[in-house]
Amino acid sequence: MPLNPAVKLKAQVFASRYMPFLKIRPPEMDRSGALTLRPGRNALLTWETKEEGKTMLTVPLDMNKGGKLTRLLAKWMRAPSERYVELDEVGGFVWELCDGNHTVETIVQKTGKEYKMNRREAEVSVTMFLQMLHEKNYIGFYKKVRKS
Amino acid sequence: MQKGATASDREAQTALPARTVVGWQGVRFTLPPEWNVTAFSLDRDNGYVRVDSPGSGAMSVQVRWTDASKEVKGPPTPYYLLAPYFRRLLKRPPPPVTKTDLRQSLEKILKDAAKDAKKSHAVFDSQMKSEKTEGENGERSSISFTWTGAGRGQGKIWRCDTCNRVVVSQVIGLSKDHNAIGNVASQLFATFQDHTIDGYDLWALYDLQAAVPSTFRLTAHKLMSGHLQLVFMRGAERIIIDRWGLANVTLKKFKLDEWFLTNSAIKSANMVRTSTTAFGGHEFISFEGALPVSGRMAAVRDAKGSMRGLPTRYSGGVWHCAETNKLFSIQVFHSRKTEKLIENILERCKCH
Numbered sequence: 001m002p003l004n005p006a007v008k009l010k011a012q013v014f015a016s017r018y019m020p021f022l023k024i025r026p027p028e029m030d031r032s033g034a035l036t037l038r039p040g041r042n043a044l045l046t047w048e049t050k051e052e053g054k055t056m057l058t059v060p061l062d063m064n065k066g067g068k069l070t071r072l073l074a075k076w077m078r079a080p081s082e083r084y085v086e087l088d089e090v091g092g093f094v095w096e097l098c099d100g101n102h103t104v105e106t107i108v109q110k111t112g113k114e115y116k117m118n119r120r121e122a123e124v125s126v127t128m129f130l131q132m133l134h135e136k137n138y139i140g141f142y143k144k145v146r147k148s
Numbered sequence: 149m150q151k152g153a154t155a156s157d158r159e160a161q162t163a164l165p166a167r168t169v170v171g172w173q174g175v176r177f178t179l180p181p182e183w184n185v186t187a188f189s190l191d192r193d194n195g196y197v198r199v200d201s202p203g204s205g206a207m208s209v210q211v212r213w214t215d216a217s218k219e220v221k222g223p224p225t226p227y228y229l230l231a232p233y234f235r236r237l238l239k240r241p242p243p244p245v246t247k248t249d250l251r252q253s254l255e256k257i258l259k260d261a262a263k264d265a266k267k268s269h270a271v272f273d274s275q276m277k278s279e280k281t282e283g284e285n286g287e288r289s290s291i292s293f294t295w296t297g298a299g300r301g302q303g304k305i306w307r308c309d310t311c312n313r314v315v316v317s318q319v320i321g322l323s324k325d326h327n328a329i330g331n332v333a334s335q336l337f338a339t340f341q342d343h344t345i346d347g348y349d350l351w352a353l354y355d356l357q358a359a360v361p362s363t364f365r366l367t368a369h370k371l372m373s374g375h376l377q378l379v380f381m382r383g384a385e386r387i388i389i390d391r392w393g394l395a396n397v398t399l400k401k402f403k404l405d406e407w408f409l410t411n412s413a414i415k416s417a418n419m420v421r422t423s424t425t426a427f428g429g430h431e432f433i434s435f436e437g438a439l440p441v442s443g444r445m446a447a448v449r450d451a452k453g454s455m456r457g458l459p460t461r462y463s464g465g466v467w468h469c470a471e472t473n474k475l476f477s478i479q480v481f482h483s484r485k486t487e488k489l490i491e492n493i494l495e496r497c498k499c500h
Contacts, residue, residue: 052400053397053400088397089397115393115394115396115397115473116471116473116474117374117393117394117473118184118354118355119182119184119202120184120202120354121354121373121374121393125373125374128373
């Protein structure tokens with residue numbers, strides 16, 4: 001009897017995450033699937049928009065990271081507890097849209113429309129930028145799941 | 149629009165431009181809006197262009213061409229290497245090139261499609277129509293074909309007696325896209341041109357439309373998100389065409405002429421701002437100057453030692469197209485004989 005595809009997918013995700021010895025790869029997402037994801041900002045980050053259109057992100061640093069000596073040295077040398085990341089105008093525009101309500105597709109369309117970019121160019125640059133933000137843990141991706 | 153789209157998703161629906169013009173290595177055609185070039189070859193004699201539909205890119209247009217007037221290259225034996233020189237020395241005409249058998253070439257293409265169908269366990273079927281003559285002066289002999297297998301394809305193969313090119317172009321899509329493939333194919337074949345009439349090749353992709361003399365060859369390109377650059381050479385003469393996106397962001401920081409001078413291919417104190425002319429409703433800021441000796445030497449080096457058309461002058465210019473929010477620039481390294489080159493290119497450019 002064939003397995004329900006939804007159950008099969010869940011099992012695959014579970015096995016890839018919690019049973020690494022099985023060497024099952026997590027399911028790959030195709031392009032259309034990736035465009036339906038909703039990026040949302042990391043709640044620990046704060047940001048402000050400057051007059052020139054730039055956006056300044058404040059990223060808190062983990063002060064409890066490292067050994068005792070590292071922490072002591074960091075305290076003694078007054079290491080900064082946060083880091084600042086400046087986004088340009090386009091980056092700031094995309095950042096504002098990362099509120100968990102807009103899909104990647106919508107962000108691509110809005111950015112393309114705002115800056116009069118070709119659809120493909122907008123898609124490439126926005127997805128690359130979102131990927132970079134995700135790698136730095138500034139954003140996460142949500143998937144809207146329908147309640148059955 | 150996907151199911152479950154919110155109001156903001158629907159709001160982002162944009163107005164579509166009229167159509168997409170594609171121009172590459174002398175071939176040009178028109179497709180529905182938002183189609184984009186995704187693959188191409190730099191070779192002019194045996195070329196390839198692929199244009200994908202927007203969205204999932206399930207449909208694509210593939211165009212392949214070969215120069216039928218060129219001899220089929222054999223192994224590099226002494227005969228093949230020396231024969232052209234002796235022919236020229238003895239003033240003998242080159243051997244007649246046998247005309248390409250279209251039907252045979254087409255059978256080869258369909259055979260490859262059948263192989264793909266076999267791999268995906270699909271039933272392959274193809275149809276070929278009889279050869280017919282078409283074109284304004286009856287210069288084309290063509291065969292139309294369709295196939296179904298691992299998808300569906302509708303195309304045409306033809307030989308043009310004017311440019312001696314054999315062109316195969318086809319629209320490929322999913323089996324269910326029967327009508328859409330037909331519509332795109334009819335638009336493609338109705339607008340397809342395989343050679344130029346005025347001696348200028350159209351280069352059109354990603355909102356850039358520029359025409360360059362057919363004697364220039366594409367030698368380098370940059371295709372980045374936000375920046376597109378095409379570099380053409382004829383001997384030591386060089387044309388550089390750039391298209392930059394996000395002009396409104398750039399122009400907040402710089403003035404147009406300042407920005408051009410920092411991004412131009414040559415940094416020289418000899419460059420003088422010559423004029424500001426109106427071009428298509430935009431302000432075209434142009435610069436001119438004599439090439440310094442180092443620039444001339446660099447031009448010869450880039451041309452692999454060729455002194456043909458040794459550039460002694462530089463002409464360049466930039467304009468901002470507010471309609472498309474882009475900056476366009478043309479730079480020409482030319483000799484005194486080709487003073488008007490930049491003007492000729494400029495009057496054939498289209499930005500919106």
